[in-house]
Amino acid sequence: MRLLTFTLPGESRHRIGALDAKDRVIDLGAESERAGTRLPFDTSSLLSLVESGRAGLNAVRDLLSAVRAGTLDHGAVRMLAPIPRPRKNVMCVGWNYLEHFQEGERIRQSGQELPSHPVFFTKAPTTVNGPYDRVPFDPRVSDKMDWEVELGVIIGKAGKNIAEDLAFDHVFGYTVVNDISARDLQRAHGGQWFKGKSLDGSCPMGPWIATADFLDPNDLRLTCRVNGEIKQDSSTRFMYFRISRLIAELSRGMTLEPGDIISTGTPSGVGFARNPPEYLRAEDVVETEIEGIGCLRNELAAD
Ligand code: MG
Numbered sequence: 655m656r657l658l659t660f661t662l663p664g665e666s667r668h669r670i671g672a673l674d675a676k677d678r679v680i681d682l683g684a685e686s687e688r689a690g691t692r693l694p695f696d697t698s699s700l701l702s703l704v705e706s707g708r709a710g711l712n713a714v715r716d717l718l719s720a721v722r723a724g725t726l727d728h729g730a731v732r733m734l735a736p737i738p739r740p741r742k743n744v745m746c747v748g749w750n751y752l753e754h755f756q757e758g759e760r761i762r763q764s765g766q767e768l769p770s771h772p773v774f775f776t777k778a779p780t781t782v783n784g785p786y787d788r789v790p791f792d793p794r795v796s797d798k799m800d801w802e803v804e805l806g807v808i809i810g811k812a813g814k815n816i817a818e819d820l821a822f823d824h825v826f827g828y829t830v831v832n833d834i835s836a837r838d839l840q841r842a843h844g845g846q847w848f849k850g851k852s853l854d855g856s857c858p859m860g861p862w863i864a865t866a867d868f869l870d871p872n873d874l875r876l877t878c879r880v881n882g883e884i885k886q887d888s889s890t891r892f893m894y895f896r897i898s899r900l901i902a903e904l905s906r907g908m909t910l911e912p913g914d915i916i917s918t919g920t921p922s923g924v925g926f927a928r929n930p931p932e933y934l935r936a937e938d939v940v941e942t943e944i945e946g947i948g949c950l951r952n953e954l955a956a957d
Contacts, residue, residue: 655714656948657827658862659700659738660731668698668734671726672714673862678724679731682714685721693717700863701737704810704826705912711865734784735859736829737808740915743776744857745904746804746833748847750894750919757927772895772903777833777917778852785860785950789834790957791936795853796836799934799954802920803878803886803942805871806831807897808863809914816905821898824910827863828871830950831917832878832942834858837926837933858940859915861948868946871897875945876921881938888921890944895919 656673671679683697695710696702703710749755755768783789791799810826833851840850871890878886895903900916925932934940936956943949 655718655865655868656862657700657703657714657736657865658860659734659736661734662731668738670697670700670703671724672718673728674722674724676724677728679726679728680718680721680724681726682717686717689717689720691717701740701913704737704808707811707912732784733786733861735782736863737859737913737915738782738784740779740782740913741911742914743778744781744831744915744917746775746777746851746917747895747900747919748773748775751888751892751921752894753888753892753922754920754924755894757922757924761927768894772900774904775847775851777857780854781852781857783855783858783952785830785858785948785952787855787858787952788955789855789858789940789952790853791934791954792957796838796850797933798837798926800835800837800925801878801880801885801934801940801942802833802835802924803876803944804831804833804917804920805874805876805890805944806859807871807901807916807918809910809916810866810912812909812911814905814909815907816901816910818898818902821901822866824901825866825897826912827865828869828947829859829863830861830942830944830947831915832858832940832950832952833917833920834934858942858950858952860950864947874947877943878923879941879943880932880934885925886921886923888923890918892921893918
């Protein structure tokens with residue numbers, strides 16, 4: 655299933671929906687009302703559906719088996735990030751593709767070796783942005799904004815000290831993340847990445863969540879285009895630390911909860927490592943796409 659959060663024209667109320675095979679939107683709240691069934695979650699919150707666990711997903715499956723076709727063209731609704739306001743920071747992995755580590759090391763010249771454990775950092779919840787929304791750009795804050803296409807993993811079942819071989823039991827689904835990064839702020843603040851990774855709107859996400867049964871995340875092409883030009887083009891099979899290892903490591907002594915988002919790192923081709931370096935400017939359009947999930951399209955807009 656592909657699940658999304660959207661609003662209808664002229665409305666501010668969030669709705670959640672599922673996409674049918676022709677990418678038309680089935681409004682879960684409206685359809686359950688029409689069918690006279692009560693869903694075991696709040697139909698304005700995809701986070702609520704995630705938290706409702708297996709019961710919630712089964713109820714959606716039952717509903718969809720009766721509905722099948724969507725009634726709304728997906729271009730006619732406004733899509734938000736699937737979880738527009740996560741309860742926690744978005745958890746991220748640094749240097750998870752060997753070529754990306756190497757391209758950065760060519761610039762840093764630090765003699766650093768790839769760490770034996772994944773590097774984690776986070777992005778503030780206020781970074782989360784819609785799949786087609788504008789990303790604020792203010793050169794007085796940062797003039798070194800960079801792109802990073804990444805596979806996002808949505809946790810569905812809580813767990814602590816999760817074993818690697820059970821990690822996928824805890825996954826609800828997958829989404830596309832653009833981990834937009836202010837390189838100047840990343841460097842200026844003592845090499846702690848939080849500030850440079852946490853500017854408002856710097857985490858476009860979506861366009862929907864593909865549930866764990868919908869696709870195999872282990873070999874998906876991921877690409878990033880800036881103004882139509884391909885900058886990143888790789889596959890999730892080149893992840894250095896696999897998804898199961900990331901979940902096992904993150905959950906050591908730290909409970910992962912439904913709705914937590916883990917962004918699994920970016921491949922090579924980012925702007926700062928190019929020769930000469932390239933950074934985003936107002937009116938640039940960034941498209942980040944993962945095969946089998948979808949494509950984000952975000953324009954940078956003067957803030
Ligand atoms: Mg990243």
